[in-house]
Amino acid sequence: MADDLPRPTEEPLIGDGVTSGIVRVGDTVRRPVRPFTATIQAYLAHLRSAGFHDAPAPLGVDDQGREVLSYVPGDVPRDPLPADTAGEEVLVALARLIRRLHDAAQGWEPPPDAVWGGTPAAPAAAPSADGKSLIVGHRDYCPGNVVFRNGLPAALIDFDLAKPTTRVTDVANALYYWAPLTDPVDRPPAFAGLDIPARVAAFADAYGLTTPQRQALMPAAKAMVARFHTNMRAAAEIDPVFARFWAEGAKDRLPRAHTWIRDHATDVTARLLADV
Ligand SMILES: Nc1ncnc2c1ncn2[C@@H]1O[C@H](COP(=O)(O)OP(=O)(O)OP(=O)(O)O)[C@@H](O)[C@H]1O
Ligand SMILES: [Mg+2]
Known part of the structure; x- marks a missing residue:
């Protein structure tokens, strides 16, 4: 039964503290859906179709109603800049x-x-x-x-x-x-x-x-x-x-x-x- 399958691990991602509830799940990031999410996903899709791949890929919405984006590998600095x-x-x-x-x-x-x-x-x-x-x-x-x-x-x-x-x-x-x-x-x-x-x-x-x-x-x-x-x-x-x-x-x-x-x-x- 699907309910018996282990849920993938969710790793909290803490940024500048503006948006709570951001997690990493495997190669994806889940973020709360906001009023502008569909517009931004359309923009991100356009960027990829125009050849710009250095931004998250928009992957729709998950079964919990969260925005899904690709995880972008690398290091993110924090204030104060090192x-x-x-x-x-x-x-x-x-x-x-x-x-x-x-x-x-x-x-x-x-x-x-x-x-x-x-x-x-x-x-x-x-x-x-x-x-x-x-x-x-x-x-x-x-x-x-x-x-x-x-x-x-x-x-x-x-x-x-x-x-x-x-x-x-x-x-x-x-x-x-x-x-x-x-x-x-x-x-x-x-x-x-x-x-x-x-x-x-x-x-x-x-x-x-x-x-x-x-x-x-x-x-x-x-x-x-x-x-x-x-x-x-x-x-x-x-x-x-x-x-x-x-x-x-x-x-x-x-x-x-x-x-x-x-x-x-x-x-x-x-x-x-x-x-x-
Ligand atoms: N698509 C992604 N790929 C890799 N890391 C991500 C991605 N989205 C978020 N993160 C990590 O999670 C942190 C927080 O995410 P995000 O910047 O989206 O929210 P926030 O910083 O709380 O919002 P704001 O910048 O509006 O304050 C980022 O600084 C980054 O370290
Ligand atoms: Mg941020």
Whole structure:
């Protein structure tokens, strides 16, 4: 009888603590179904059909009503980023990975009934500064969502915040975490003394940002961090997980990042435009 068969082992996967109930079962991951799950599974299916395989494969829903995704092998770093992720080769590999994701996403029209994650207060992204149409980007390149293999970013997971955005704003999101575009007091120790303008330029070169995209990058980063602050404050009022993130430092870190970006935008943009 089927009931007598041993159930496969379920290994809890703990990420940034936003989503509870994530488990690994063999080569798959099971996650709770949310309102946006079907939209994201359609997006992940599109990415594969467009040749991008460095994201979980969408495998439908299991008999317990949970989302099923393929398990992506590799190592996922945690905050604070370890010293061996501070090298420029990590940024370059991440930039190339995101460029391939964006190129695969470019042709996808979300269904008219698409449902997106993230805070509802987030305004729709403005049409892109480079005149291109919006693409669905990942929008959450925090350390826990980047899978490393052989010391380099190799795949992306956790597309819960994916939605239509511009390439530039999505790149700004990656740079916020990985340049990083934060005040030095908030950087992981190994990142505190780095030459941020040079790192942003290395990412831009590896991605292949155009001149208009380079001009748009720092204003987009400033606006994005302002939205993080507004949205996190709103989320903290209704959700205990975000209330903890807010109290544990986001309430100070985000305004500090905003000030740092404002004060360094001219330098970074000059470096970005120096050798194009
Ligand atoms: N498809 C996958 N392949 C490999 N590992 C995964 C996969 N999905 C999740 N994980 C592991 O489980 C952790 C938590 O999963 P996930 O990032 O989806 O949720 P979360 O971090 O709680 O959500 P959020 O990023 O919204 O806070 C990841 O950091 C990763 O270590
Ligand atoms: Mg995550």
